[in-house]
Amino acid sequence: MTEPSRESVEAATARIGDRVSELRNERGIRVSDLARKAGVSPSMISQIERGQSRPSVGTLFALAHVLNVPVDTFFAENAAAGPTFDRAANGDRAAADELPGNGARSGGITRNAAASATWPEITGPSRHVVRADERASIDIRGGVRWERLTRSALDGAEFLELVYAPGAESDSQQYRHPGVEMVLVTQGQMTIELGFERYKLAPGDSIAFASSTPHRYVNETELESRATTVIIHDELSSLGLREQPGGENEADPA
Secondary structure (H helix, E strand, C coil), X not given: CCCCCHHHHHHHXXXXXXXXXXXXXXXXXXXXXXXXXHCCCHHHHHHHHCCXXXXXXXXXXXXXXXXCCCHHHHCECCCXXXXXXXXXXXCCHHHHCCCCCCCEEECCEEECHHHHCCCCCCCCCCCCCCCHHHCCEEEECXXXXXXXXXXXXXXXXXXXXXXXXXXXXXXXXXXXCCCEEEEEEEECCEEEEECCEEEEEXXXXXXXXXXXXXEEEECCCCCCEEEEEEEECCCCCCXXXXXXXXXXXXXXCC
16 A cells, blocks of 8 residues: 555545534534544544544444444545446436347347447446546545445445555454445455454455444554455344255354
């Protein structure tokens, strides 16, 4: 991970603080009330709003929950980003079936149109593709960086790449929030604490757990670690029991 400049870090910190202050005032919430509901001190909220401190991952989730906004409300949008995804423009399934690469439908049979035509490769801005240098991102306290992997915010979910500097941690203490997290480590090593259990994940290892379980992420190595994650922010608060082949049930490993 390229180290951000001091100016960019200060700008990111100020942006988060401005957004917290704006949302708090819009909702008529006092600093003391926001602090109590988020589980931090009023002085911490004041420092965040003045751009003197950045929230940890746990505090960011808590603030987003209290203010009733997705966590990527605090992201910095990359100026290089192209058009956002337009659901209305993609709502006509019948029309989508005629698009290049989707094939044409006739009598319930799908014909691959690409077999009989050559289509130009799309290299410019797209509402579907996010290039590596176009990602919206946020730098969080503790040496953590989140990069959004979708063109714009999704309803009820986050699709992110987590970048942890050597020794970085999501928070000094375990935290929890509604939903489910699915994580795939792609570089380095990531240690994930779930309650009283600790899992060390190497590249290719994955884990899924209820976000309501107290947890935190730590990079205990001297090298940068990366992971791809999907966080579902709906009322699904546990993975539950699933019926397995042969009639056996498998419990949530967390």
